[in-house]
Amino acid sequence: MFKIGDKIFYPMHGAGEIKGIENKEVLGRTQPYYLINIPISNLNVMVPVKNAQKLGIRPLTDPTRLDEILITLHERQIDSDIPWKDRFKIIMEKIKSGNIQDTATIYKYLLDRSKEKTLNTNEKALLSKVHKFLISEICMIQNINENEAEHLLIS
Structure with a gap:
């Protein structure tokens, strides 16, 4: 409780x-x-x-665990060989779980995908949503504003 x-x-x-x-x-x-x-x-x-x-x-995630997640963010991947419908289902399950590590993985995957090609409308919405979730948790954990949280996420 x-x-x-x-x-x-x-x-x-x-x-x-x-x-x-x-x-x-x-x-x-x-x-x-x-x-x-x-x-x-x-x-x-x-x-x-x-x-x-x-x-x-x-x-909220422990600050030490958050640091570990941000440091290893570049190592995470989602199998992009499976059809979009199946990937979307996996992504939504991970988002609904509320697990910050899963959210970070989805964020990294969609961000990398956006650098390769233009995201479809669903992918753009998901990227925006998981970005917002990560920023909100980083802000509260570190007691910082959104700009500072953004800097932590991209560095």
Whole structure:
């Protein structure tokens, strides 16, 4: 269970902070909800406490682990010989997992692919999405702004 002030990562949304835990009545049932602020999307969400784990909400990555992931980013690859439909399915599963290492792998793959040829519309949207997720988590872990996080990601 998270507490107020904990910094978390919410798959498909980005890094955020638990701003409150409140009991809310929904459909006649009262249960505790996390009130989460996700700054990169300018989003506030309420998530039932009991569903947090199922939704993949996790603590932010340890700063040391983040450094390891960024250092080894150039070594990651996704098999580009499989058809796009299958690659898309794999990519979406990895994004939904919320695993930062998987997100970094997807980012690297799509970035490299964009240097080889123009990305299709889906690939561009995915690249933008995973870039946003990485930047949001780096910002919160390192307590830095988006420009500084961008510099860490590309260096």
